[in-house]
Amino acid sequence: METILISLVALGASFLTLFSGFGLGTLLMPVVALFFPLEVAIGVTAIVHLANNLFKVKLLGKQAHMGVLLRFGLPAVLAAFAGAGVLVWLADSGSTIHYQVFGQALQTTSLKLLVGGLILLFVLLEFSKTFASIKLNPKFLPLGGVVSGFFGGLSGHQGAFRSMFLLKAGLTKEQFVATSVMVAVMVDVSRLLVYGRDLAENPQSLEWPLIIAASLSAFLGAFLGKKMLQKITIKTIHILVSVLLMVVAVGLMTGLI
Secondary structure (H helix, E strand, C coil), X not given: CHHHHHHHHHHHHHHHCCCCCCCHHHHHHHHHCCCCCHHHHHHHHHHHHHHHHHHHHHHHHHHCCHHHHHHHHHHHHHHHHHHHHHHHHHHHHCCEEEEEECCEEEEEEHHHHHHHHHHHHXXXXXXXXXXXXXXXXXXXXXXXXXXXXXXXXXXXXXXXXXHHHHCCCCCCHHHHHHHHHHHHHHHHHHHHHHHHHHHHHXXXXXXXXXXXXXXXXXXXXXXXXXXXXXXXXXXXHHHHHHHHHHHHHHHHHHCCC
């Protein structure tokens, strides 16, 4: 059942990511976290995310702007290592937070609290007109790479900051999409080098049939999305997904998920 559900979410998320501000990882990771420990869910999502972005590179990669890619992407790679290292450290520390609500004992972890908080933050940023209007000078591209890469390594949330910096880089629509995809691949590879060491020590935590099914579903979603790029708007879906993400974020932070 989890393979079917996660594959459907991967297909839908990959389709929607071409139209909305949310990325595949933002939508997929909370669903995977319903069935696996959070640090494993982030690693599994990273594998699917990388496979899907490699497929997009095949579709769009030739139009990436190499100058912007180097100035933004290289700092993002270095910062992604740092973010992924923090994730592994938090997962290994295993710090548990105990609390009570109406006399009922509950618990969460520092990792769930942090990732849940990040999901809430990025959902709120999606609806912030102020944030959407920020377009920074191209001279800040290396700084943008550091910020985007760090959050990409930590929780997979990199798209919002990446867009904020790249939108002012003087790119065409095609260059913007292609360059964003290339940066995402670079960050995915970096964080998987860190996650992979931890996952390799616990190979039983990865279910490859599920990963393959989710990746193929994401390919289909990206292909369909490219076909309908100019034909669809998803404002209502965007709102519904945001509400669901906020519910999941609160669930993680409180330990209910």
